[in-house]
Amino acid sequence: xxxxxxxxxxxxxxxxxxxxxxxxxxxxxxxxxxxxxxxxxxxxxxxxxxxxxxxxxxxxxxxxxxxxxxxxxxxxxxxxxxxxxxxxxxxxxxxxxxxxxxxxxxxxxxxxxxxxxxxxxxxxxxxxxxxxxxxxxxxxxxxxxxxxxxxxxxxxxxxxxxxxxxxxxxxxxxxxxxxxxxxxxxxxxxxxxxxxxxxxxxxxxxxxxxxxxxxxxxxxxxxxxxxxxxxxxxxxxxxxxxxxxxxxxxxxxxxxxxxxxxxxxxxxxxxxxxxxxxxxxxxxxxxxxxxxxxxxxxxxxxxxxxxxxxxxxxxxxxxxxxxxxxxxxxxxx
Amino acid sequence: xxxxxxxxxxxxxxxxxxxxxxxxxxxxxxxxxxxxxxxxxxxxxxxxxxxxxxxxxxxxxxxxxxxxxxxxxxxxxxxxxxxxxxxxxxxxxxxxxxxxxxxxxxxxxxxxxxxxxxxxxxxxxxxxxxxxxxxxxxxxxxxxxxxxxxxxxxxxxxxxxxxxxxxxxxxxxxxxxxxxxxxxxxxxxxxxxxxxxxxxxxxxxxxxxxxxxxxxxxxxxxxxxxxxxxxxxxxxxxxxxxxxxxxxxxxxxxxxxxxxxxxxxxxxxxxxxxxxxxxxxxxxxxxxxxxxxxxxxxxxxxxxxxxxxxxxxxxxxxxxxxxxxxxxxxxxxxxxxxxxxxxxxxxxxxxxxxxxxxxxxxxxxxxxxxxxxxxxxxxxxxxxxxxxxxxxxxxxxxxxxxxxxxxxxxxxxxxxxxxxxxxxxxxxxxxxxxxxxxxxxxxxxxxxxxxxx
Numbered sequence: 077x078x079x080x081x082x083x084x085x086x087x088x089x090x091x092x093x094x095x096x097x098x099x100x101x102x103x104x105x106x107x108x109x110x111x112x113x114x115x116x117x118x119x120x121x122x123x124x125x126x127x128x129x130x131x132x133x134x135x136x137x138x139x140x141x142x143x144x145x146x147x148x149x150x151x152x153x154x155x156x157x158x159x160x161x162x163x164x165x166x167x168x169x170x171x172x173x174x175x176x177x178x179x180x181x182x183x184x185x186x187x188x189x190x191x192x193x194x195x196x197x198x199x200x201x202x203x204x205x206x207x208x209x210x211x212x213x214x215x216x217x218x219x220x221x222x223x224x225x226x227x228x229x230x231x232x233x234x235x236x237x238x239x240x241x242x243x244x245x246x247x248x249x250x251x252x253x254x255x256x257x258x259x260x261x262x263x264x265x266x267x268x269x270x271x272x273x274x275x276x277x278x279x280x281x282x283x284x285x286x287x288x289x290x291x292x293x294x295x296x297x298x299x300x301x302x303x304x305x306x307x308x309x310x311x312x313x314x315x316x317x318x319x320x321x322x323x324x325x326x327x328x329x330x331x332x333x334x335x336x337x338x339x340x341x342x343x344x345x346x347x348x349x350x351x352x353x354x355x356x357x358x359x360x361x362x363x364x365x366x367x368x369x370x371x372x373x374x375x376x377x378x379x380x381x382x383x384x385x386x387x388x389x390x391x392x393x394x395x396x397x398x399x400x401x402x403x404x405x406x407x408x409x
Numbered sequence: 410x411x412x413x414x415x416x417x418x419x420x421x422x423x424x425x426x427x428x429x430x431x432x433x434x435x436x437x438x439x440x441x442x443x444x445x446x447x448x449x450x451x452x453x454x455x456x457x458x459x460x461x462x463x464x465x466x467x468x469x470x471x472x473x474x475x476x477x478x479x480x481x482x483x484x485x486x487x488x489x490x491x492x493x494x495x496x497x498x499x500x501x502x503x504x505x506x507x508x509x510x511x512x513x514x515x516x517x518x519x520x521x522x523x524x525x526x527x528x529x530x531x532x533x534x535x536x537x538x539x540x541x542x543x544x545x546x547x548x549x550x551x552x553x554x555x556x557x558x559x560x561x562x563x564x565x566x567x568x569x570x571x572x573x574x575x576x577x578x579x580x581x582x583x584x585x586x587x588x589x590x591x592x593x594x595x596x597x598x599x600x601x602x603x604x605x606x607x608x609x610x611x612x613x614x615x616x617x618x619x620x621x622x623x624x625x626x627x628x629x630x631x632x633x634x635x636x637x638x639x640x641x642x643x644x645x646x647x648x649x650x651x652x653x654x655x656x657x658x659x660x661x662x663x664x665x666x667x668x669x670x671x672x673x674x675x676x677x678x679x680x681x682x683x684x685x686x687x688x689x690x691x692x693x694x695x696x697x698x699x700x701x702x703x704x705x706x707x708x709x710x711x712x713x714x715x716x717x718x719x720x721x722x723x724x725x726x727x728x729x730x731x732x733x734x735x736x737x738x739x740x741x742x743x744x745x746x747x748x749x750x751x752x753x754x755x756x757x758x759x760x761x762x763x764x765x766x767x768x769x770x771x772x773x774x775x776x777x778x779x780x781x782x783x784x785x786x787x788x789x790x791x792x793x794x795x796x797x798x799x800x801x802x803x804x805x806x807x808x809x810x811x812x813x814x815x816x817x818x819x820x821x822x823x824x825x826x827x828x829x830x831x832x833x834x835x836x837x838x839x840x841x842x843x844x845x846x847x848x849x850x851x852x853x854x855x856x857x858x859x860x861x862x
Contacts, residue, residue: 122599123767125807144806150599173803177772210796213779236765255594255765258577260775262765 078155082106082129083163095148095159096127100340106161107340109171109200111178111285112237113149114342120242121149124235125174126200130167133158145170168204175204180211181260182286183232191287193300193374196341197235216260223253224272226292226353227281231263234288240264240280247346248274264288275314278352282335282343293353294332300324301374303331305367310351310360317348322367323358330356339370412639414627414647415620416663419507425542427549430510436555438629442518443563446629451522455625457633459645464490464581464618465696465736466811467720470625476605477523478613486614487520487528488590489622492574492581494533495696496758497738500649501619503661505532505539509546513569515622517555518629520567523615527568531586534574543571578762582810583616584608585764596766597810618736620649641667644719648737654693655743657681668718670694671708674741687743690848691827694723695735697755698815700822701748702732703851713855728822744848749834749841752823753781759816770813773804777820784831787838794824794831827851 077088080098083106089098097115099107108129113121121127127149131142136156145167148159161167179201186192218231238255241264245251252274253266266272272280281289303324312319324332333352335343355361369376413419423429430436442451456471477485489512493501505512512530520528532540547569550556558566574580575589584598587609608614624646628636637645644666653659656674658681664673674689675682683689689704710716711730716723720734742751760778765771777800783789801817808814824831829849834841 122809125767125769128807147599147809170803170807174768174807177768177776177803180772180776211776213776235768236771238766257765258579259760259763259765260771262771 078153078157080153080157080159082159083161089153091153091155093153094121095129095131095146095151095153095157096121098153099148099159099161108148108161109196109203110149110340111196111200111235112239114239114242114283115340116342116346117239117242117246117283120237120239122147124178124237126171126178128167128170128174130160130164131157132160132164172204172206175200176206176210178235179205180209181216182235183215183217189233189287190290190295190300191233191284194341195287196285218263221265222292223266224277226278226349227272228290228292228295229264230288230290231265232288233286234264235286236262236264237285239283239285240289243280243283243346244272244274244277247279248276250274252277275348275350276316276346278349279335279343279346281352282337282346285341291332291352293356294324297331298326302326303375305369305375307336307364307367308361309364310355310362312348312351314348314350316346317351318345319347319351320345321347321351321361323361323363328358330358330361336367411647411663411665411668413663414636414639415504415511415623415649416508416661424508425506425510425546427510427546427553430508431553434630435510436514436550436553438626439514439517439521439555440561442521442629443561443565448522448524451518451625451629454628454633455522458624458628458636459633459640459643460621460624460628460636461644461720462618463620463624463648463736465495465698467734470617470621473605473617474519474523474615476603477615478606479524480613484527484610484612485523485525486609486612487516487523487525488583488586488609488614488616489516489528489530489619490581490583490586490616491530491532491536491539491619492586493536493619493736494578494581494762495698495736495738496755497651497653497693497740498696498736499651499653500661500737502536502539503651504619504623504649505536505543509539509542510550511623511626512543512619513546513550513555515625516569517550517560517567518625519615519617519622520569521565522625525615526566527570529590529609530569530571531574531580531590532571533581534576537573540571540573547571577764578758579764579810579812582812585810586616587614596764597812599809639665641717641719642721644721644734648718648734650718650737650739652680652739652741654739654741655684655687655746656741657684664718666717666719667722670716670718673718673739674708680739680741683741683743685743687745688848688852689741690744690746690851691742691748693738693740693742693819694732696738697740697758697819698811699733699735700728700731700818701752701826702730702822703826705852705855706730706826707732709855711855728818729825732822744852745845747785747845748823748827748830749781749785749846752820753778753785755819756781756816759812763812763816764810767809767813769804770808770816773800773813774816776800777816781820784834785841787834787842789831789835789838791832791835793835794828797821798824 108127110127111124128145129148135154220230256265306323308323310319323330335347418433460470461467580589580595585595589595604614673679692707710725756778760774763774801821804813805817830846
């Protein structure tokens with residue numbers, strides 16, 4: 077086991093662990109943000125540069141600091157390594173720069189974006205970004221394209237994290253899309269607008285950190301914070317899918333199905349397109365219970381992590397009477 | 410007249426053919442290395458020579474070779490980086506066009522030293538004539554028994570292939586080159602692992618510049634110690650400089666490292682001074698990626714010493730008052746050139762050539778290009794200069810590969826040294842679109858701050 081110290085907090089990890097994963101074992105606010113790294117996808121990471129950290133001591137054997145900031149997702153730990161994340165002004169400065177770069181060509185149309193409320197870039201911008209932009213030019217624009225009948229690609233919002241490319245490469249049978257062109261005009265695309273037709277293609281929606289790849293069966297149906305997430309499963313007959321999902325309810329209707337995501341926005345297990353797009357009735361599913369939503373998320377503003385009525389409602393009979401209708405609706409599940 | 414090592418026979422008619430090249434002592438280093446030296450001896454000679462990589466970074470070649478991992482039963486590769494696309498640099502193309510056998514000879518010796526059985530020359534895709542020339546030369550060498558199975562009866566086998574490049578500047582970055590060579594999109598890899606551990610097809614690989622490999626030939630012929638006698642300090646041997654811009658005699662020159670820049674620029678043997686009797690305003694000493702210097706700081710270092718064409722002397726003063734040797738793309742600007750326009754031109758190049766993988770470079774290069782374009786066209790603001798410096802700082806060092814640094818340095822250095830001119834573009838916006846700033850005080854003698862105490 078290697079001993080690593082991140083922002084002064086020691087942790088023991090397996091050799092070969094990345095700095096980012098070591099930080100995730102500690103948890104809390106010393107975990108560097110990651111827009112492109114995805115632990116379930118081999119080869120991902122290193123591109124967005126938001127997870128840059130300073131290595132102030134290389135290892136016990138070679139205590140020299142690393143000359144440049146390193147991408148914590150792709151740098152493996154050494155025994156005795158000391159890493160500075162939020163305690164390093166350089167890291168904070170560099171990260172602020174990266175966030176600014178990521179946002180200069182991003183449309184910032186969050187009010188009309190389907191990803192709003194569960195967008196990694198929105199969270200990142202809120203935490204690190206400056207309130208004003210210094211960019212005074214036209215932003216990059218692309219036409220929306222449908223890749224298949226269930227997925228829409230809006231390149232304008234893409235931050236080129238390559239996660240969907242790795243997903244298409246590793247999770248689906250055949251790689252059908254990739255990056256065309258280069259520099260700030262590069263784009264995710266299918267070859268000559270081919271449809272993405274594969275049992276697992278829907279997962280590109282889940283891995284997308286922004287609103288570039290969206291579920292056409294859910295687009296503009298509702299804001300994510302007005303829906304309630306519920307854990308459910310079904311006996312899926314696809315051999316690679318175990319049918320464990322999150323159902324997103326609006327009233328009594330399942331309006332969206334996604335894979336279950338952990339605190340870092342990564343899916344626990346990839347799900348097949350049948351589960352995702354075709355099973356939208358409560359009867360299709362075995363309900364496990366409400367999904368735990370971090371109280372940092374706007375989704376938690378509706379307090380769906382508790383099936384019990386709110387304390388103020390529960391103890392005040394007058395309020396209970398007044399809000400009877402809403403109370404019933406909220407506790408129906 | 411200084412001795413030429415690489416271009417000694419460049420004026421011999423037919424030197425591009427095997428027979429003439431051989432009659433001038435060509436392939437002697439292959440015979441010497443394969444018959445009398447062990448691979449370790451060859452690496453040792455190159456180490457002794459002090460040869461530094463000629464592609465830009467200046468990393469000692471012998472050291473690079475000795476880092477190559479040598480696991481049992483795993484192939485090793487030597488890849489020659491002939492994807493020369495740096496604006497201002499054209500020495501490799503010249504070498505490959507006129508004396509292709511020198512490169513092939515170097516490739517054989519270097520491959521032998523590294524134990525590579527298959528080697529590749531990755532040539533920039535636009536250089537189709539050079540690819541044909543190299544292929545013909547390889548066929549000639551193979552015919553003469555210097556390539557293929559059992560070379561010169563020593564039992565050493567080597568196959569040499571030429572690979573046309575993918576058509577992007579970024580494919581000259583060594584890991585992007587390897588990706589491209591493997592048939593993938595030319596995106597730089599995230600390091601570590603370095604190519605010396607896991608390079609081409611996951612095997613240990615050395616990637617060297619054309620000139621570095623060619624320089625192995627005189628090193629083996631004459632011995633590393635002899636080679637190290639040329640040059641100055643840690644800059645040993647000779648270097649090809651592609652002189653361009655407003656010089657009287659542009660072209661590729663082989664110089665001994667340590668030649669004073671003044672001599673290189675003004676003597677008739679080399680550039681012959683500035684064309685049309687004009688005065689020198691600025692110099693980019695090593696290809697577009699290195700910091701630009703005004704004439705006064707280029708000819709003299711900040712300590713008022715004469716600057717030399719060597720890795721150390723050009724870098725004297727760090728980024729504040731120095732530049733870099735780079736790949737030897739020497740561009741001189743006369744008094745009529747506009748630094749803002751030139752900086753915009755470089756920024757446009759890097760914006761066009763960024764691979765788009767990592768965010769600071771992808772977004773930042775485009776941003777700098779747009780701001781510089783605005784400045785050049787008289788739409789700039791006074792705050793743009795500070796913003797450009799800030800953007801360049803946000804890119805520099807935070808990217809996967811050195812393209813981000815290469816994009817940031819020319820912009821940051823131009824603003825550092827030519828701020829007057831940039832400000833003039835804002836304060837005299839209407840004039841700036843019709844005429845250039847002129848030489849200003851950029852060629853005036855340096856004012857040397859007196860040392861305290």
